[in-house]
Amino acid sequence: RITLRKFFDTWMTLELRRRKDGGAEVLRMFKKDVFPTVGELALEDVKRAHIQDIIDRVTMRGGVRMNKAVLSALRQMFNFAVDREIIEIDPTARIKKSSLGKDHERDRVLSSQEIIDLFAKMPVSGLTVIAQLALKIQFATMTRISEVLGAKWVDIDISERKWNIPETKNGISHEIFLSDFTIEKLIQLHELNGRTDYLFPSTRLNGGVCSKTVTKQVADRQRESRQRMSNRTKQTDALTLSGGQWRPHDLRRTGATIAVELGIPPEAVERCLNHMEQSKMKRIYQRAGYVNEKRRAWQLLGDKLSRLEREALSGEKTSVISLRIA
DSSP states (O other): OOBHHHHHHHHHHHTGGGSTTTTHHHHHHIIIIIHHHHTTSBGGGOOHHHHHHHHHHHHHTTOHHHHHHHHHHHHHHHHHHHHTTSOSOOTTTTOOGGGGOOOOOOOOOOOHHHHHHHHHHGGGTTOOHHHHHHHHHHHHHTOOHHHHHTOBGGGEETTTTEEEESSOTTSOOEEEEOOHHHHHHHHHHHHHHTTSSBSSBOTTSSSBOOTTHHHHHHHHTTSOGGGOOTTSOSOTTTTOOTTOOOOHHHHHHHHHHHHHHTTOOHHHHHHHTTOOOSOHHHHHHOOOOOHHHHHHHHHHHHHHHHHHHHHHHHOSOOOOOOOOOO
């Protein structure tokens, strides 16, 4: 009669450690929402009611996506146990994800005025210079914040104006052409962290900083004062923008939107985002790399961000006109 907590250790050793993050995210979820409720129960004694109670608690915190993630992880673990004949029935089997609520796809895109406001607020928001640079590099390269925070100097070639990301979410390496704006930020960052292997090293210098670090700092600066978390910043509205709450990932979406507005073909922007073509037929027969279009996309985006940053810091509207690509 192995307990759920003990069986989780087995699952972690045999299965989860193969994952890219070594099972860290699933372990975090279980420590927060599963172990306190059923961790000491025998695996065979965990019933559907226990699972539903866990899911309901997560839902009450307002997390539709998170409750589905917790259910998915529990289902994977119980299926692992069923396959090994440790239990006969998966207690999650009759709980449907569709019953947990609807995911709301985020479509937040910052306006030009919001970008100006953001660049003006960053220096007085309490964010470190390094965190500010991380957000600006992410914005200008249309990457994920985790890709920026995990980047290594060895993968960046300033002279060739290229950044190669060897490991990405879809498993395909990604080459980015660096704009003048991005190179300027990288040079500033190199003066601060250039002697380390990582652009944004952890305290122990044995890897990149936690991928959620900047996201948490951004969220902490968009709370009502009564929602301030203990031992966190008192500047709870330092990064609040007129269009509502924003996250670092919204900068990626905004950058892509700007590139399309500047005349870059949507197919080329998809390549800049390193999105995999959904159609197998197109993946096989359409091998166009859109190299020139991608280079233009990143440069035009960088040029616009540079103008908006100058306007934010000087308080004067720039007279440079954005030109669309014919």
